[in-house]
Structure formats: structure tokens, C-alpha cells
Amino acid sequence: MRIGIFAKTFSRPSLESVLDAVIGHDLYEAQFNMSVAGLTSMPDEIDPALAERVREACARRDVTVAAVSGTFNMAHPEEIRRDRLRRLGVIAGACERLVRSTITLCTGARDREDMWRRHTDNGTPEAWRDMLAAMQEALETAEEHGVMLAFEPEISNVVDSAEKGRRLLDKMCSPRLKVVMDEIL
Numbered sequence: 001m002r003i004g005i006f007a008k009t010f011s012r013p014s015l016e017s018v019l020d021a022v023i024g025h026d027l028y029e030a031q032f033n034m035s036v037a038g039l040t041s042m043p044d045e046i047d048p049a050l051a052e053r054v055r056e057a058c059a060r061r062d063v064t065v066a067a068v069s070g071t072f073n074m075a076h077p078e079e080i081r082r083d084r085l086r087r088l089g090v091i092a093g094a095c096e097r098l099v100r101s102t103i104t105l106c107t108g109a110r111d112r113e114d115m116w117r118r119h120t121d122n123g124t125p126e127a128w129r130d131m132l133a134a135m136q137e138a139l140e141t142a143e144e145h146g147v148m149l150a151f152e153p154e155i156s157n158v159v160d161s162a163e164k165g166r167r168l169l170d171k172m173c174s175p176r177l178k179v180v181m182d183e184i185l
Contacts, residue, residue, distance in 0.1 A: 004029025004066050007036045014038075015054060019061050028062055031104060033069040034091065042072055042087040051097035058099075067102040067150060068095060073115035074134035075108035075127045075158050085137050092145035102148045104180075105138065107131050107159035107168070118156040131158045135172060142176040152180045 007030040010021035018036045022028075035041050037054055058065055070091045072084035088103070095101060108131055110121035121127055135149075142149050153165040165179040 002029045002064070003027055004031065004064075006031045006033070006069075008033040008069070016057050019057055019063055022063055023061050029064050029066045030058075031067045031069060032065045032098065032100070041069060042084055043090060044087065046090055046094040048094075048097060051094040055098055065098050065100040067104045068098060068100055070103035070138075070149075071106040071115075073108035074106065074131045074138075075110050075115075075122070076112065076130075078130070081130070081134050085134060085141070088138055089141045089145070092141050092147050095145060095147050101146065102150050103142070105135075105149055105151045106154065107135075107151055107157045109157050111156075116154070116156050122156075122158050122160065127158050132168075132171060135168070135177070139172060139174050139176055142174075148176055148178060150178050150180050 005022060005025070005027050007018055007022060010018045012018045012021055015037045022030050032054070033041050034043050034046065037050055039046065068091055070088045072088065074081065076084070091103060095103065106115055109115045109117060110119035110127050111117045138149055151159065153159045153161055159165055159168050162181065169177060169179060
């Protein structure tokens with residue numbers, strides 16, 4: 001087993017220098033974020049040549065892309081979710097070139113400015129319904145592109161516990177969806 005890190009942890013001027021920082025810490029697995037390659041985290045488009053550059057830069061350093069970040073607020077208003085779901089499709093389309101088949105997600109929060117900040121409406125049936133609708137569309141994208149989706153219950157999100165994570169998995173009933181849980185040692 002190789003230990004990894006979120007590549008965005010390292011703020012460097014280029015993709016290559018970020019990857020050099022990753023291996024400089026004896027880490028060879030990374031969750032990739034498109035911002036490391038000079039794009040936004042959820043880009044409008046990804047040039048196939050850029051995706052190939054990422055793949056080659058990782059291969060030269062023996063860094064495995066363990067997952068690609070596709071994080072957006074799944075509990076945002078519908079017009080914003082629609083745009084982010086389209087962008088998720090862009091990321092999913094690039095995954096084949098990145099040689100990775102897992103995209104990480106966030107179940108979101110009702111806070112319109114910060115999906116990592118707890119909001120009193122996160123526990124409402126409406127927030128659950130909106131997140132489920134976004135997750136269903138995300139799973140359709142995953143199926144279309146042959147990728148897996150992974151989410152982590154976050155204390156500030158709609159899915160804020162292991163129990164709600166289980167509930168989401170049962171509701172979606174998809175082999176393309178998995179939960180990631182932090183283990184406390």
C-alpha cells in the first residue's frame with residue numbers, strides 16, 4: 001500500500017513542481033485537482049493535450065492518480081448544480097487520459113457561499129432531495145464514462161454521518177458509488 005495526498009496541498013507554479021513536491025515527501029499516490037494543472041477545479045473544458053501532459057508527468061514520477069476531484073455543492077440551487085454537473089462530465093471525460101476511474105464528490109451544504117460550512121437547512125427533506133437528484137445525474141455521467149464516484153460524509157454537509165452515507169448508498173443502489181470514511185487511529 002502506498003500513502004498518498006491531495007495534490008492541491010502543495011501550492012507551486014506548475015504541474016511538474018507540484019508533482020515534484022509530492023514525491024519529495026515520499027508520496028506516490030495523489031488525489032488530483034485540475035487547479036494543479038492551471039485550470040479551475042471544475043473547468044469548462046479540458047484540452048486532451050493537457051490531460052495527456054498530466055498523465056505523462058505523473059508517469060515520469062511514478063505518481064498514481066488515485067482519484068480526481070469533482071467536488072461541487074450538490075445542494076446548491078438547481079441552476080448552479082446543472083452547470084456543475086455539466087463540468088463533472090468534462091472531468092469524467094478526461095479520466096480515461098488521466099488513467100483514473102474515480103472522481104471524488106461532496107454531498108454539499110445549503111450554505112450558498114461555502115459548501116464546507118454547516119447550515120441549519122442541511123437536514124431538511126428538500127436538501128436531501130436536491131442532493132439525491134444531483135447524485136443521480138452524477139451517476140448517469142459516471143456510467144456514461146465508466147468511472148466510479150466516491151464521497152465522504154462531512155460533518156458540515158447534507159450527508160454528515162456514516163448512517164446517512166449508508167442511506168445514500170442504499171438509495172442510489174449503484175455499483176458506481178462508494179463511500180470513503182476516515183479511520184481514526
